[in-house]
Amino acid sequence: MQIVHKINDFLFIIFPELENANEMEIFNAIQKYYTYGPFVPKVTIDNGSVTVEVDTEIIATQDADYNKTIALCEKGKFDEAKIILEKLILKNPSNSEYHRILGQVLSEQGDQDEAINALIDALRWNSFNGWALMMMGNIFARHKKDSATAMKYYDQAIVANTADHITLANIAYLLFQENKFEDAKKYAYETLKLNDKYPNAHFILSLIAQSKNDLHSAFYSALQAIKFSKQKDALYHNAVKQAFDTANKITGDLDGEKIFSAYRSQLEGEGGTEIEIYADDEIKTAAKVEIAERYNRNKHIVKYKSTYPAVEHLVMHELVHLDFVNQARKENLNQVFISTQQNKNNFIETILPAINNLKSKIQDQSTIDFFIESVFSGLNLQTYNTPIDVFIEDFLYKEYAELRPFQFLSLFGLLQEAIKAVTDERILDIAPQSVISKTRTFSLVNAMQFKELFGIDTIQEFKPTRAELDLADAFYKEFIEYREDRKPGEEYELIKHWAQDLGLDTFFELESEAKFENKNNIDDFLNKLQQDPFGLEETEDPFQKREMEKFQKHQEEIGTNMAIVMFMVEALKHFKEKDAELIKQAAFELAMLGTQGIDPNKKDYIISSINNKRFSGNQVLAFYYVSWALAIPEQVQHLGLDFHKEFIMAKKLSD
Template sequence: MKIVFKRSQFLQELFPFVDINNDSALKTALENFYSLGSTTAEVSVNHDFVNIHIPNIDPEHESKEFYRATNLCAIGKFGEARPILEKLIEQNPTVSEYHRNLAQTYEEIGDHEKAIDILIDALKWDPKNHWALVLMGNIYARHYDDVDTAIKYYDQVIEADPKNYIALNNIGGAFLQAGRNKLAERFLKKAYNAKSDYPNTTLGLAILNLNNSNLQQAFEFSIETLKSSTDTSNQVYQTALSLALDCSRQISKSDTGKEELVEFIKELEQLTGTEIRIEQEENMPTVAKVEIAENHGRDFHKILFKPGSEGVDHLILHELFHLKFIAEARKEEVNKRFVLMQNTFKDFRASIQPTINRLLKEGYPSENISNVAQQLFEGIHRQVYNAPIDIFIEDGIYKDFPALRPHQFLSLFNMNQEALKAVTDKQILKLSPPSVLSQSKTYNIIGARIYEELYGVRLEEKFNASPSELELVNTFWDEFLEYRNDREPGEEYELVQHWGEDLGLDKYFRLEEEVHYAKDELTSVSPESVLDKIERDPLMLEEIDEGQEKEFKEFLSKHTSTDINMAVTMYMVGALEYFKGMDSEKVRDIAFEIAMLGRSGISPEKNGYRLNKIPNVSFSGYKLLAYYYTSWAIALPDMVSQLQLPFEKEYQTALSIKGSK
């Protein structure tokens, strides 16, 4: 057995009553200590080092009894481990780890003096015992607030093994716990340099930066911890998640990333040649949406977000990316519109009829069931279109807007929690058809997977996916990875189509080529001029020739009452004229397009609505509602009542007007 000491202050700490600068005295003291029974230790002393050789001694300690003692310590049964360790030391006092483990049993119960005495013996037998050095330093740092002495022991760890990241981390953690942030930083950085993906170290650095009010760095180290953690139930992972959420909430209330967002808006305005406006909107089915200028008859794009949502800047940025993708696809003339097929809701409702029948049998009101069916229909089609595109968007936001990552992290966390609830909540499970639930879950897991990829938050397992669902998720993810780094404009629509087909949802929708969009139409007639015209001529009298005007006014005086909205009535007259002779399927297509546009509400006071099926026409809110009601009355008369539009009198009056001409 060989032991080597540097002639230093550390040696003096272990042998305090020996003059280590007196060669003769030092040699005698060490020979006396290390000679065992008939075995005499051989000690040689030179200027810098002391070498000790003990013949015929094997420091082997891997015995069954030692493992039994360490296992007892691991589960907190220190009292049971202590006599085992004491007996092992009596049998072989040269094993440093026996002493170190025994010292720990005393340190755990608060007998620090006893622990120090035993640790000195551990270090006499092995001055490079890292864990004995760390434990000794911890006792002095935490319990005696003696930083100078603690550092003497900690420095021995670095000197013996500068790459021992666990020991270095423990030292940094001890100083962090003691409130010594500068010293904590010194050792935690050394640990990080030795191994940058050790979760305990990155968490320590996160806490350290939070203590120093460096929120952005605290957030970044928290994310590193989440990414490198393997056990989500581990306290390190849970603490990192809580810390990341706390930091992101604080950062999202600041102006961090605002400049990047403003610059991106300017960039998109230049790309599209159109102004972008950001507005709040309370009554939306989603937390944010984009309204493309050309689709709404405006000369500006509008980003709407629901006030009170966390991570608002991310929500706005996400919708701006939708606009960016559309603009890039339009530039290459490959943009597509998402259009529902004929009879889609009727077919969808038929597909979930067994669930509807069950709910009726259980006593649920038919009106409530119809509302649920409509919500399911709208929800799954939002996912069909958005889910494949959204993962490209989130990947792009993460790469291009690092300052906004805390906003993105917080916003996506909330979205994923909602997505998880939507497919695991007991009440939702009870109301949802299994097929729709499975389709929605598959899309939601894709969202959870990109979140894990970017931020290390593991939610996928909580969705309890079946093997077939997981197989589809893996297929979708592999397809995304094929496009991820070299996606061309418009290629995201291929994923919309493919995923819809794989989930059996393609029978409800089609992607239409957007051949062109006429921006000139918007500038020739502004929304303001349209509004002025409606205010000046709400009954469209300017569009009626002089020969009809007198006859029309006489009819109104005879056939209308004060409780009829005459603006709607006259728009219905125009609608009846427009639909006259039109194939019923084309009328139905228009009816469904208006219904899709109306999902987020049609405001009577607003102007500039546009329909793909009625090109080159700008609709006011009342005019669109009139066409809405009329198209359904013609094509789907049995379902008009479900629109809940109070225009029956207006429609009957419009029919009378048409009949009088």
């Protein structure tokens, strides 16, 4: 087939990139466009025309064999590929790519001398065959240990194909092996200009930095190599090892106290309260902060277990906890996480089968009580900490780059503990499966963040179900939405949301610290909670006020909420035949749910006093208002639900 183009304005219309191009640029562009796989057309420019001769007959007869050869090579069937290639070369010896692929096959089979001969043939037919040039450089660098000759081929490969980031990375590695670190760094950076996600270049930069004892840079580049590795190949595993090696060296050599001492001083100045930090291997968790007011002390205390790796990170983590508390306190938005005996009873009801199973194996009641308390406390700790922890780790990663090696080692160690907690057969044998599932979901959120921050994926090691993965993913996406412009106290919203989605919201109370008349007397507060469990007598709770303002603003935007009206009609019909006590029972249950916050967009709320039905958030709100309007009308104004218009309309519709 022969194609002729006049070099005129029309050519520049169909090839706009050729406008203002010289003759050589036109030649190269046309040849590149009409090249099909290994089949390069003959291009000539003469008398104001460019002529392209494409040998369609050869393409038709040889293309299938060529593609078959590529497929065989990809499967590692080099002997079969070699037979076909030799036949193709006999038929069409001028095809440079046939010789180049044969050279690759021979190199893979270990015959480097014959591979060189084949590649020379490839270059004799096309001296700009960039892949053949690069392979020659690789063979001389890796197998012949002749870097001088290798560099000659690499330099030509760059001339032949300036966008070849792989060649540049190979050159960088070759220079690194020759201890030419500055030259190696230059080529590695040139590689990243072409492809900033090429993991090999990042790994080479890590090796160069390590050789110069720049451990922080070595650690950073190793992480980049991990993040950009598409599969867990040799490079990935080498980068992971490099990250751990450099992190361990940094944490071993650096005085970690220097990292947190400045932050501690900052918080002491802002809060006006001394902070004491020391090791305590008797605490149940890796680290904890004891807020001064909660313990009736004049100073905050941060404790950590000395047996954990990179404890400086644990200390910083607890200091950020304290920082968040201080931020929320300034806005009167701090929340207190507590659990009453009723909360514990609610939990016990959900795990009765597991308790009975344990009783069949163990007769000692104190052991059973310890088991219940441990599981209850552990689950509540996760419920409270997980949403806050992801904000803390995000803050530390962004604001304290020098802490990252400590953070990396510490979080990885904590994840290994978390994996064991939900996969160890001894634990699975006695722990309630529902608790294991919820624990796993929380831990998956931490694993997702670790993958985002450090590139290492531990998610599948938790052996999650599809449902657990989906819920953890939804949690993490919600966190991402909040983190962009986190405001003081917003982490408590996630505690409530995630607890509701996991069915854990009846196991604890999250109350505004502003409700404490005396912040160090929780017993007084609990007594008050028993007397006024729904907070109807409280005058002003800044946290609930902010939540209510958000809700009311939404209601104002949508005007009369017809969905609420129709659900109220349904509620009026439901309560029509019920006596006052039953309506009041439903009202109190709905109010208890209301104390945890009701999401209008959520589905699958369960109200035990209204059997065999799952409620959407809007249905709950409608039933909530109607039950109180019917049973306790004098208190409706305290609910904070501006549904008076909807209720009047619903009553008219239900008459």
